[in-house]
Amino acid sequence: MPAATRAVHLLSANKTNPLSWWLAGISLAVTASLTSNVFILIAICTGSLLTIRLCRDDSPWAQSIGFYIKLAAIVVALRVLFRIIFNLGTSTKDAFLLLPSIDLNLGFGNSLRLFGPVSQEAFSFALVDGFRLAAIILAIGMANSLANPRKLLKSTPGALYEIATAISIAINLAPQLIASLGRVRRARSLRGQSKGIKAMAGIVIPVLEDTIDQSMGLAASMSARGFGRKGNRTYLQTIGARLLAFVAICLIITGSALLLFSPQNQGFPLTLLVVGIITAALSVKLSSARATITRYRKEPWRLGDLVLLVAALILVSLAFSGVFAR
Amino acid sequence: MIELKDLTFSYLKSDGSKVSETPQLNNVNLSIGAGEFVLVCGPTGSGKSTFLKALNGLAPSFTGGVITGELKINGVNYIGSEPHEFASLVGFVNQQPENAFVGDTVIDEIVYCAEQLGLPIDQIRTSVENISEILEISDLLERPLATLSGGQQQRVAIGSALVAGQKILLLDEPTSALDLDGAAEVLRILKKLSAEQAVTVLLAEHRISRVIAEVDSVLVVHGDGSVTKGAPATQFNDSRFAPPIIELGLKLGWKPLPVSVSDASLMWNKSNTSFEQKTFFEPKAEVLKIENLEVSFGAVQAIRPISFSLFGNQITALMGENGSGKTTLCWALQGSGTKTKGSVTSFKGDTAELGSNERLEVLTMVPQRAADLLFLPTLSAELEESDRFANVQSGSTAKLFRDLAGRIDTSIHPRDLSAGQQLSLVLAIQLVKQAKIVVLDEPTRGLDYSAKHALANQLNSIRSEDRSVLIATHDIEFVAMVSDRVLVLEQGSLIIDDSPLEVLGFGKPFASQLAEITQEPGLISLEQVKL
Numbered sequence: 006m007p008a009a010t011r012a013v014h015l016l017s018a019n020k021t022n023p024l025s026w027w028l029a030g031i032s033l034a035v036t037a038s039l040t041s042n043v044f045i046l047i048a049i050c051t052g053s054l055l056t057i058r059l060c061r062d063d064s065p066w067a068q069s070i071g072f073y074i075k076l077a078a079i080v081v082a083l084r085v086l087f088r089i090i091f092n093l094g095t096s097t098k099d100a101f102l103l104l105p106s107i108d109l110n111l112g113f114g115n116s117l118r119l120f121g122p123v124s125q126e127a128f129s130f131a132l133v134d135g136f137r138l139a140a141i142i143l144a145i146g147m148a149n150s151l152a153n154p155r156k157l158l159k160s161t162p163g164a165l166y167e168i169a170t171a172i173s174i175a176i177n178l179a180p181q182l183i184a185s186l187g188r189v190r191r192a193r194s195l196r197g198q199s200k201g202i203k204a205m206a207g208i209v210i211p212v213l214e215d216t217i218d219q220s221m222g223l224a225a226s227m228s229a230r231g232f233g234r235k236g237n238r239t240y241l242q243t244i245g246a247r248l249l250a251f252v253a254i255c256l257i258i259t260g261s262a263l264l265l266f267s268p269q270n271q272g273f274p275l276t277l278l279v280v281g282i283i284t285a286a287l288s289v290k291l292s293s294a295r296a297t298i299t300r301y302r303k304e305p306w307r308l309g310d311l312v313l314l315v316a317a318l319i320l321v322s323l324a325f326s327g328v329f330a331r
Numbered sequence: 332m333i334e335l336k337d338l339t340f341s342y343l344k345s346d347g348s349k350v351s352e353t354p355q356l357n358n359v360n361l362s363i364g365a366g367e368f369v370l371v372c373g374p375t376g377s378g379k380s381t382f383l384k385a386l387n388g389l390a391p392s393f394t395g396g397v398i399t400g401e402l403k404i405n406g407v408n409y410i411g412s413e414p415h416e417f418a419s420l421v422g423f424v425n426q427q428p429e430n431a432f433v434g435d436t437v438i439d440e441i442v443y444c445a446e447q448l449g450l451p452i453d454q455i456r457t458s459v460e461n462i463s464e465i466l467e468i469s470d471l472l473e474r475p476l477a478t479l480s481g482g483q484q485q486r487v488a489i490g491s492a493l494v495a496g497q498k499i500l501l502l503d504e505p506t507s508a509l510d511l512d513g514a515a516e517v518l519r520i521l522k523k524l525s526a527e528q529a530v531t532v533l534l535a536e537h538r539i540s541r542v543i544a545e546v547d548s549v550l551v552v553h554g555d556g557s558v559t560k561g562a563p564a565t566q567f568n569d570s571r572f573a574p575p576i577i578e579l580g581l582k583l584g585w586k587p588l589p590v591s592v593s594d595a596s597l598m599w600n601k602s603n604t605s606f607e608q609k610t611f612f613e614p615k616a617e618v619l620k621i622e623n624l625e626v627s628f629g630a631v632q633a634i635r636p637i638s639f640s641l642f643g644n645q646i647t648a649l650m651g652e653n654g655s656g657k658t659t660l661c662w663a664l665q666g667s668g669t670k671t672k673g674s675v676t677s678f679k680g681d682t683a684e685l686g687s688n689e690r691l692e693v694l695t696m697v698p699q700r701a702a703d704l705l706f707l708p709t710l711s712a713e714l715e716e717s718d719r720f721a722n723v724q725s726g727s728t729a730k731l732f733r734d735l736a737g738r739i740d741t742s743i744h745p746r747d748l749s750a751g752q753q754l755s756l757v758l759a760i761q762l763v764k765q766a767k768i769v770v771l772d773e774p775t776r777g778l779d780y781s782a783k784h785a786l787a788n789q790l791n792s793i794r795s796e797d798r799s800v801l802i803a804t805h806d807i808e809f810v811a812m813v814s815d816r817v818l819v820l821e822q823g824s825l826i827i828d829d830s831p832l833e834v835l836g837f838g839k840p841f842a843s844q845l846a847e848i849t850q851e852p853g854l855i856s857l858e859q860v861k862l
Contacts, residue, residue, distance in 0.1 A: 153435065191667055192703035194687040195696050195761070197720050207706040214746060215703070219430055225393045226431030230491065231418030231447035297449040301442040 013059045015309040023152035025310040030148025032317035037140035040329040043133050049140040053147040060151055069180045073146030077139035084135030092121045101125035156304055166298060174220060185215045234297060242291060249288035256281030332531050333363040336401035340385050343396055355381050357556030366529035370546040372539055374571045375751035375779045377554030379535040383501045387421040388414040419448055421499040422492025426507055428484045438472045441490045448495050462490045466520055481653050482513030486520055499531045507537060507776050510653045510805050518542060537777055540574035540808060540844050544591035564588035571781040575808050575844050575857050582860060595848040606859045611815045614642035618767050618799045624673035626663050633659045637825040641768060643797040646790055648810040650841060651820035657803040658699060661772045665696045695766040699773050701757035711741035717760040732759035734785045751777035762789055768799045775806045787813045811835045811843040811856040831855060
C-alpha cells in the first residue's frame with residue numbers, strides 16, 4: 006500500500022510540527038466530549054492508538070502510551086463500577102443486573118443505598134460515559150506521545166517562552182516518572198521486601214526524589230546557559246504588555262460569561278470575546294517584539310502539518326454542528 | 332581571570348539560622364589565571380561540587396545556602412549573582428550530560444546557550460563552526476543526542492558550554508561515567524582548549540591518576556572549609572585522595588614527586604626497588620554456573636551466548652567499554668534482569684526463578700544508581716533497617732559505613748550525602764547481607780582512594796569467608812588492587828577470562844598505571860612494592 010506508506014511517512018513524528026499534534030489531539034478530545042455516539046468514541050480510541058503505532062519514533066515520550074492505555078481502561082472500569090455501587094433508584098422492572106441493595110444509615114438525611122438493580126440503560130450510559138473519558142485520555146496521550154516537547158518549545162512566541170518551558174518540562178515528567186518507576190522497582194527488590202507501608206514508601210520516595218532531582222538538574226543546566234535572563238525590554242514596553250494582557254483577560258472572561266449565561270443575546274458577548282482575543286495577541290506581540298532570544302532554526306510547517314490541521318478543523322466543526330450527536 | 336577573596340559558603344538549617352558546624356567553604360582566597368588547567372580534587376563529600384557551583388551562581392541558587400566574600404571575574408565582582416548572569420562568562424558541564432540536555436540533536440544542544448543570550452544568527456553560525464571543529468564534532472551536528480557515545484555526548488556538552496565565547500569552563504566529574512577511551516578523549520579536548528584557546532578549565536575529578544600529568548595546577552577542597560591551590564606535586568600530602576602514582580612516590584620517598592608516567596619511570600629505573608609477586612587466591616567451590624546465557628532487547632543482542640562460572644574465595648572483575656553489556660550481564664546474573672536464553676544456576680536453582688528474598692540469600696547486588704535503594708528519611712533509620720533485615724547485630728551496617736565513608740552525622744537525610752557517600756551507604760547495606768555472591772556495578776564511582784582501600788579490605792574479608800565477588804568497573808587501579816581474575820566483555824561476547832597479570836600487566840590491553848611506570852611484568856598494584 007504505497008499510498009498508506011506515504012501518508013505515514015508524511016505524518017511521522019519527526020517530520021511534523023509538534024503543535025499540530027497537540028491541536029489534532031485537542032480537537033479529538035473536544036469531539037469526544039461533545040458526542041454520545043459510542044461508535045464515534047470507539048473510533049477515536051482506536052484511531053488514536055493506531056496513529057501512535059504508525060507515526061511514533063523511538064523517543065522516550067513515545068514509550069508512554071502503555072501508561073495511557075492502562076489509565077483509559079481503569080477509567081472505563083471505574084466509571085461502570087461506580088454506577089453499579091452508587092446506584093440511584095432504578096425500578097426493578099427493566100433491570101438488567103439484579104443485585105441485592107444495601108442501605109447505609111448515615112445518621113442524617115435519607116439512608117444511602119448501595120448496589121441494587123441496575124437497568125440496561127443506566128449501565129450503557131455509564132459505559133458510554135467511560136468510553137468518552139477514555140477517548141479524551143487517549144487523544145491527549147496521542148498528542149503527548151507524538152509531539153516532541155522539546156520541539157514544541159521552539160514553536161512558541163518569545164513572550165510565552167517561560168510558560169512553554171514550564172509546560173514542556175512538565176510534559177517531559179510523565180515518561181521520566183515511568184522510566185524511573187521501573188528502575189527503582191527493580192533496584193528496590195535488591196534491598197529485600199519489607200511489608201506494608203514501608204514497601205510502598207520504598208518505591209514512591211526514590212521515584213519522586215529521582216524525578217525532582219532530574220528536573221532540578223535540567224533547570225540548573227538551563228539556568229547556567231542563560232535561561233531566565235531578563236532582556237533589554239524598556240519599562241514602558243513591559244508595562245504596556247502587562248496592561249494589554251490584563252485588559253484581554255477581563256474581556257475574554259466577561260465575554261465568555263455573558264455568552265454562557267445569557268444565550269439569547271449573542272452579538273455583544275461575541276464582540277467582547279473577539280476583541281479580547283485580538284488584545285491578547287497584541288500583548289504577546291508586544292512582549293515578543295524585543296525578544297531577547299535568538300531562534301537559530303525555526304521549526305518549519307510542512308505538508309503533514311497542513312493535513313493534520315485541516316483534519317482537526319473539519320472534525321471540530323462537525324462536532325459542533327451536532328452531526329456526531331445521537 | 333578568577334579571583335576569590337574571603338569566599339565563604341554555608342548551608343542553612345531549616346529554621347533559617349546558620350549551620351553550627353564549619354561552613355562548606357571558609358574564607359577561600361586564591362586566583363586562577365587565564366588558560367590555566369586546574370584539577371579540583373579532595374576526599375569524598377568534601378564539597379568539590381559545591382566549590383564549582385559557587386563559581387557560577389548555581390550555589391546558592393540551586394543548592395540553598397549563603398555565599399559571602401568576593402568572586403571577581405575579569406575584575407568584576409559577581410558575588411550573589413544568578414546563574415544566568417554568569418552564562419556569557421562561565422560554561423558548566425555536569426556528570427551526566429544526558430540529564431542536562433535540552434535539545435534533540437547535537438546542533439540544537441550546542442546553540443541553546445547562544446540562543447538564550449540572544450546572539451545574532453551570523454555570530455552563532457561562525458561560533459558553531461569554530462567550536463565544533465575544536466571539539467571534533469563537525470560531522471555529528473545533525474545526529475540525535477541519544478545515538479552518541481558517552482564521550483561524544485560529553486564533548487557536545489562542552490561545546491554547548493562554550494558556544495557563546497565563554498573563557499571559563501567548569502566540569503563536575505565529566506568522565507566518571509565514561510570508559511577509558513571516552514575519558515581520554517574528553518581529557519585531550521580539555522587540554523587542547525586550555526592550551527590553544529586560552530580557556531580556563533576547572534575540572535573536578537576522582538580518577539585523577541591519568542589527569543594529573545596534564546594539568547597546570549591542583550586545587551584541593553579539603554572538606555573542613557579550607558581550599559588550597561598549587562603545583563600538582565605539592566598538593567598531595569593528604570593520601571586520602573592521592574592517586575597511585577603519587578602514592579608510589581610518597582612510599583619510596585621520591586623528591587620531587589613525579590606526576591607524569593615518564594618522570595616516574597625514570598625514577599623507578601634509578602631506584603632499583605624490588606617487588607613481591609602478586610598473590611592470587613585459589614578458587615574454591617563453584618557458586619554460580621552460567622551456561623549459554625543470552626540477552627536480547629528486541630533485535631539488539633546485548634549478550635551473545637556466554638558460559639562461565641563464579642567461584643567462592645575469588646574476586647572477579649568484569650571489564651569492557653561502555654555499552655559492552657556489563658550492566659546487562661549483572662542484572663541477568665541477579666535474576667530480575669532480562670534473560671533470553673540459557674541458565675544461571677545457584678545452589679538454590681536458577682536465579683531467574685527465585686523470589687526476591689530467596690534471591691538475596693544467593694546474591695546481593697549494588698546497582699549503578701545506588702541511590703535508588705535508599706528510601707528512609709534519615710541515615711540512622713537506613714542503617715537500622717539494614718541491620719534488621721540482614722538479621723545481624725545492631726550497629727553492623729553503621730560500622731561498615733563508617734569504615735567506608737568516615738564519621739557522618741546520622742540524623743541527616745540520605746539525599747544530603749554526596750554521591751560517593753550514598754554509594755558507600757548502599758555498599759554497607761548490601762555487603763552486610765550474608766549472600767554467597769556479591770555483585771557490584773561500578774562500585775568506585777565518586778569514591779576517594781581511602782574509601783577504595785576500605786572497600787578493598789571489605790571485599791577481602793568477604794572473599795575469606797569463601798564467598799564470591801563480581802565487580803563490573805572501568806577502574807583499572809581498583810581491579811589491580813583486589814581482583815583474582817578478570818573477565819572482559821566486548822559487544823556482548825566474553826573475549827578474555829584470565830589472570831589480572833595477563834590483562835592489567837605492562838603491554839596488556841588494560842595496563843595499570845603502575846605497570847606502565849615500572850614496565851615490570853608481574854607488577855600491577857602498589858601493594859606489591861616493597862620498601
